Amino acid sequence: MNNPEPRTKAAAPNALTVDLEDWYHGCCSAAAPPVPAEQRRVRRNTESILSLLADCRVQATFFVLGSVAEQDPFLVPMIAAAGHEISSHGYSHTLAPLLGPEKFREELRLTAAIIAAQSGSPPAGFRAPQWSLGSATPWAMEILQQEGCLYDSSYNPLPFVGNRRGPCAPFAIGTRGGSILEIPPMVTPSPIGNLPTGGGWGFRCFPLSLIRRSMQALNDAGAPAVLYLHPREMEAFGPRLPLSPLQSFLSYGPRSDAAGRLRELLSRFSFQTMKELALWASA
Ligand SMILES: [Zn+2]
Numbered sequence: 310m311n312n313p314e315p316r317t318k319a320a321a322p323n324a325l326t327v328d329l330e331d332w333y334h335g336c337c338s339a340a341a342p343p344v345p346a347e348q349r350r351v352r353r354n355t356e357s358i359l360s361l362l363a364d365c366r367v368q369a370t371f372f373v374l375g376s377v378a379e380q381d382p383f384l385v386p387m388i389a390a391a392g393h394e395i396s397s398h399g400y401s402h403t404l405a406p407l408l409g410p411e412k413f414r415e416e417l418r419l420t421a422a423i424i425a426a427q428s429g430s431p432p433a434g435f436r437a438p439q440w441s442l443g444s445a446t447p448w449a450m451e452i453l454q455q456e457g458c459l460y461d462s463s464y465n466p467l468p469f470v471g472n473r474r475g476p477c478a479p480f481a482i483g484t485r486g487g488s489i490l491e492i493p494p495m496v497t498p499s500p501i502g503n504l505p506t507g508g509g510w511g512f513r514c515f516p517l518s519l520i521r522r523s524m525q526a527l528n529d530a531g532a533p534a535v536l537y538l539h540p541r542e543m544e545a546f547g548p549r550l551p552l553s554p555l556q557s558f559l560s561y562g563p564r565s566d567a568a569g570r571l572r573e574l575l576s577r578f579s580f581q582t583m584k585e586l587a588l589w590a591s592a
Contacts, residue, residue: 321533323536324369324534324535324580325362326436326462326508327540328372329355329371329377330539331350332351332547332550348548349380350540350541350548352381354540354541355384357568358538369393370396371396372397372434372435373420374402374420379423394584395424396583396584397421397435397436397458398435398437399435400419403438404437404441405438405441405446406446413448417453433458433459433460433583434460434584434587435460435461437449437463439470440467440470443472449463451484454484454487454488461490464493468502476493477495477527478493478533479493479532490591494536495535497519497523507536510558517570524574528578533586533590535586536571538571
C-alpha cells in the first residue's frame with residue numbers, strides 16, 4: 310500500500326480564493342463593455358481551476374462577479390456542485406468609490422440574488438474589485454453588515470492598492486449594526502514594505518520558496534494564509550487588454566507558472582473555504 314505524501318500540518322486554516330471574472334475585467338475603474346460570447350474565456354479557465362482543485366482535494370472560495378454569472382448561468386452551479394463556496398465580487402467590477410453607497414448596495418443585492426438563484430444560497434462574503442474599499446468608502450462596511458455579509462476580504466495591506474499599514478491577519482471591523490470580519494490576503498513583510506506574495510504578479514514572480522515560507526510563518530503564528538487567483542492567470546497566452554507597460558506587467562507578468570505553483574502549495578498545506586475560516590477566526 311502506498312503511503313500518502315506527508316502534508317505540512319497547518320496551525321490555522323488557509324484559503325484559496327478565486328475572483329471569478331473574465332480576461333477583460335482586469336485593471337479597470339468602471340464596468341467593462343460587453344464582449345461577444347465566443348471571446349469569453351472564463352468558463353474554460355474555471356474548468357482548469359476546478360480540475361486542479363479536484364486533483365488536490367481542496368475546497369476553495371469563488372468571489373463571483375454577478376454580471377459574469379448572469380452571462381453564463383452554468384458557471385455558478387458547476388462550481389457549487391464541486392463543493393466550493395460561492396461568494397460575491399459585486400456585479401459590474403466598478404471600483405467601490407465610483408459606485409457610491411446606493412449603487413454599491415444595489416450591486417450587492419443584485420449579485421446576491423443571482424448567486425442565490427443559481428446556487429441555492431446567498432453569499433456569506435464579499436471582495437471589492439481591485440481591493441477598492443478603504444478610506445474613500447466609509448459607508449461600505451455598514452452596508453455589507455446590513456446586507457448579511459459574514460466576512461469581507463477587500464482590504465489589502467499593500468502600498469498603492471491598499472493600506473500599507475493595515476493588519477495582516479483577520480480582524481473585526483465594527484459598524485452600528487454589528488461587526489464584520491475582515492480577512493486580508495497574504496503579504497510578506499520586508500524592509501521595503503509588504504510584498505504581494507498572496508496573489509497576482511507577486512505570486513507569479515517571487516521565488517516559490519518565499520511564498521512557502523510566508524505561508525508557514527503565518528501558520529506558525531496561528532494565522533491563516535489567504536491566496537487569490539483570477540481565471541485568466543490559468544492561460545499563459547490568453548487575450549490581453551491594451552494597458553500601460555506597468556499595468557501590463559502587473560496584470561500579466563510571467564503568467565504561465567500560476568497553476569504549477571498552486572498545485573505545489575495546495576498539496577503541501579491545508580485549505581478550507583473563507584466561510585469556514587471566518588467561523589474559525591470568530592470562534
Ligand atoms: Zn476583480
